[in-house]
Amino acid sequence: MLCNQQLIKQDTLPLNPAQHWLLNYFPRPYEWYDRILFPLELPISVPAVQKAIEYLVDRHDGLRTTFIEDNGHWKQQVQNSISKEEISPLLYHAEEQTQEEYEKTRDELALAYCRQFNLQEGPLFKVLLFKRSEKRCDVLFLFHHIIVDYLACITIFKEFNYLYSAFQNEEKIELSPATSNTQYMHSLSNAMNSSALSEMNNFWQEGKLLPDSDLILNDHPGKECVSKTIRVTIPATQAEKLLRFGKKHFQARSLHHVLVAPLYHALREEVTNDTITISQKLHGRNINSDDFSFISTVGNFAINVPVTCNIDPEDNWNAIIGRVEKRFSEIPLNGLSYDIVHLINQSIPYPDHNIAPIRFNYMGISPYQRLVQRIEHPNQCLTTYIEFFVYFHEKSLHIEIQYDQTSIGQHLVNRLRDNYVKNLHDLISNL
Template sequence: LRDMVAGEVPIRTLFENPTIAKLSEALGSLLQETAGASIEPVSREGHLPLSFAQQRLWFLDRLMPDSALYNIPSAMRLHGYLDIEAWNKSLQVLIQRHESLRTTFSHVEGQAVQIIHPYQEQSLRVIDLRELPADECEAETQRLAGIEAATPFNLSEGPLFRTTLIRISDQEAVFLFNMHHIIFDGWSIGIFIKEMRALYEAFVHGKEPVLADLTLQYADYAVWQRKWMEEDVLTQQLAYWKEKLIDAEPLLALPTDRPRPAVQSHMGAMYTITLPAELLAKLNMLSREEGSTLFMTLLAAFQTLLYRYSGQEDILVGSPVAGRNWEETESLIGFFINTLVLRTEMSGEPTFRDLLARVKETALEAYAHQDLP
């Protein structure tokens, strides 16, 4: 739609015109005052700036050096015979293909810059545990994964990703890959796994891999974002968030089983639940009836829960957003995400449907102003 009308189409337009007929009418009357500037390749000569997202993490790394807080450790369990040479070759192609995997960060005259290094082979580390008994092997794999996850990265020296292949048996292996968040995000994990699989399958069968050419790299996006946000976009988005977050509660007073420490430790855990299929179907139905997404419906339920526990009527929830609003960025490994503050006023004893309408409006507004770091 952006390409067709040569400008921005607010996501609200899709919600308010949920059929092709209505959407066609809306687009026909949508007068674009400014066309969205497209992302173009830039010269690699001179200093390359960080994106706003990267600058956040650069600042935090300077504030808390030698921290593993922004590591993204992942693991794949591989079943069947593994051709280690083909797996390593696939990894090398990815390092060549995505500049983010060859980037480190420095500063020049007080300004942070990203440095893209020429490709050099980064050999796959292989650990062979096949001689160990099965239970010891699994325990050792978990131990090694834990050590890897907790080992910090040095942003200025790099590399900012590490890989380890643990051989458990002739028919099973675990592939650990760990990246610093400044070059990687959750979406990037999907790209990494998808391309590793495509490359490996090609090399194993003696074929040339076929991956679509990348017309842009992350640094091109970072330069574009800086220029784009210099214009009216920054003024408009900053004004929206200043108004939206005025007089916000600094803390959510939840009843907890221990006092809040003076210094945040970042020690936490994840609790996972599975909703029954019948409940999920009902939630989906309610979402459709109210013209909302399932995310909006679950967010309204979550904010209700926080309201019940805290008694506070002003509930703010931080939610990550992918930040890949341009088609050219969808296939890049890099750090695009932003965090949106979704603030809902719970006063007036609204029904759940009324509350969902508030949450939907809040979310749509936030999506329309999601570019401000």
Template sequence: MESAPLTEMIGRFPTTFSQQSFLFRELAKPGDPELNIAVRWEICGKFSGPQLEKAVQRIIQRHEILRTRFIVDNGEGWQEVVESVPFRLGMVDLRAVASEEHESRVAAMARELANRPFDLSQPCLLRMTLVQLAADRAAILISAHHIVFDGFSIGVLGHELGQIMQALAERRDPDLPELDLQYGDYALWEQEFEASGALEEDGSFWESRLKDAPYFELEPDFLRPAGLETTGKTIVKAFPTDFDERMVAFNKSSGISLFTFGAAALSAALHQWSGKTDILFATPVAGRTDVEIERLIGVFINTLVVRIDAQPDASLREHVGHVADLVTEALLHQSYPFDRLVRRLKPRRDASRRPLVSINLNMQRAFLQERRYGDFELVSVPSHMPGIFYDLNVQIVGRNSGWKLMLDYNT
């Protein structure tokens, strides 16, 4: 991967722990759609394509990470920020197409966009298409490379997009504070943090916690292929309409977080399905432990390995309390990079399996805060998965319309 001409470069920074993982996976398998993040929104009300395009252009100028390209120099990954980049919004008009065909057409476009590869040597690793469905309704399809974008960034992008579009319509400045930091500043801070030796305590914790851990997996229905595959299917189930109210009440009475509830439920289910008591699964953490970086678009995510000793004779309250203690302890040591943990533990190599874990849990409320911005509303819609990373990916997502369980399984 070679650098493009540097005439517009305004800054060069080391890559972060999260970025290093995505960069070298990209180098190993260029154009892998598994490294793309796909997002789908619906916009309803009074809006225009040019207004949306101009808002995205302002966001790109506001966040340096969206004007960043990546190179490898002497085996080291670097990110280079350029002064400006062109951005054009894709626009498709389906208003002349029968409404019953809209969903299949939009889904096909979402899949194509999600699977289209990025060239990391070219800045602006973000694409967006507006699909007009009616005069006052459209789908917004987004694809971004994971090296510049994570789940939390979805909420940041949606909020700023809404604020800027509303301000453009009302011919005023948007209500957005200036950014005191950029992603490159975080990369430099992380480099200093590593040099201080502060990560070693976290590394020792995880080594002690996982050094004798088994490889937990569910019994497959078919023979496992010789190498990793990312093709799969998804099962979607809606929870009852009163699920949120009942869950919030239970969590409050138990003094637990939303994620702890999900981890307790999944570990109990995995114990029930497998008969095993030593349960392990992965979960992503936002990694945004400082308020100042909560306003940034970028990749801060890390993967934690949750190990739970499921006791068959424990009551529900006892199991939940046990999981709460383990989750709290894990979060105290969340800064240790997953890839570094793999190198430290040196698990047995197996080309057909992910290292350390085969199952992933993601339980959260949707990143996009669904709300009105003046004359229009942004709504989160389930999006296409470019690839199945784990044997089983358990997603439990809450939106204004209710909670849904999505089981992505590798076929």
């Protein structure tokens, strides 16, 4: 699928819910970028890097996707071919720079290259190499968020390292066939029959989605926001118990449900009623409950879904987690239905920040601390008032809370942080 020409056009596909949200939430030029940054095994082999990138592009149609606009309506278009020159890595020498100089240069270059991305022309990713010394080289993957989400970045990271090693050592490549962005769209289309659409509509119409005004101080987040991040870490001695025993002890299907339960409880202490809504960042990949065939697909499928639970502060953790589990299981199409119902009749509050001022984003286990990060710029729009990023790294549990200082006071964020951490420790003490 690689050629020496420019991108060759192919048939179009509709936008998936995550892409539709992005193109409708952000103003032009739709600036929302991601990066993967990690060290590479030395000595560096640029030809092996090139071959690994080419293999990834051939393997994953998400990396060959561009977008076309017709009378204000966007569609995605998977390209059959892409030129080798367009995806060649760029090598920068940073051996003489201090750490501060290197980070400044790296971040400025990253933003400059991201701002060259053109949705209609592509490609929508770039790879930079920074040689720091004879023993260290950093690899920086840059993406427009419309073609990748967190899980896609993890897939690219794992497969790139495997492929790079294989090409460098002339080893045989053995990878299972990849599921494609195109297959995902066909599967989603097949799931949207009339009966399913009726069930989705009834669920969200009857959900009585009302904004929780107790925590919203100003207008919705936008480009006038000023973001700030505070961080806290649960040490490995405590966090490892959650990793090893959390799901089994609380009979939970997902550790996400265990980790978000203390936040529901913390938020209950801030409001005057038992009905608590938290927006959940979900991967949007298991269209059918037991179908995980798209978990490693490269694309942007992540969705933001408001999930409402009734929280009794006197309940124990088993009861609270059980209630959270039940509520998640009731949502049609594993959360994709929220975006779909809005797209069909636009009769429910949308997007999620109009209902829930807080979003919870569980990112699993990261091989490097914040391996995947958003690339922010001076005009960066926030997409919610407060977002909890939670992930494990080296057995510790890391919590990063990003919030909009123009709408949310730091005293509130500090209370939520302190109560969330207190609740986590209390939950862990039950293990």
